[in-house]
Amino acid sequence: DAKTTQPPSMDCAEGRAANLPCNHSTISGNEYVYWYRQIHSQGPQYIIHGLKNNETNEMASLIITEDRKSSTLILPHATLRDTAVYYCIVRVAGGTSYGKLTFGQGTILTVHP
């Protein structure tokens, strides 16, 4: 699976959009970009994933650049409950990566009142 690079920490004001970047310059054509987050002392939570098109769900939007070498997770209106560690993960759907997520250090997002 391709390696990802994320900033170690970011701050965001409550009610503003939080834009979390991820670099995955060695991504292969069959690798998806997944985002998970982990709120303190809880299990990670799936947020969103995509291959090459932008994706949106009730939690967030995922913007993937045209060359697929980077992506941005957008939380449109951050709340205090969005304070968490956010993980960007790149993985192949299927093959030898069955059931395996490779977590990096992630980005600690702190949402301030």
Place this chain on the structure above:
Amino acid sequence: KAGVTQTPRYLIKTRGQQVTLSCSPISGHRSVSWYQQTPGQGLQFLFEYFSETQRNKGNFPGRFSGRQFSNSRSEMNVSTLELGDSALYLCASSREGHDEQFFGPGTRLTVL
């Protein structure tokens, strides 16, 4: 529907003992993955089970083992516990193993 459940939530053991942790996946999910989380190493993949077969394995010693039952429930076992095995053990379920995973709350194991 009910989420992933893990039992027990907290466990204290001493060095040399063994421990068994249990995970019940979301109904209809056939893949169960296990992870270890420590402050120093972060979240690391242990193994994945699908239809009672281990399909993928991380880089952990043989003291770490697991199994899956016909109802997709899974257990992991750690034998001859070491201090370094103190960690949060998380399990995650998914439908087929290559789609999004849903995590349980974890079992916090402390080895004294």
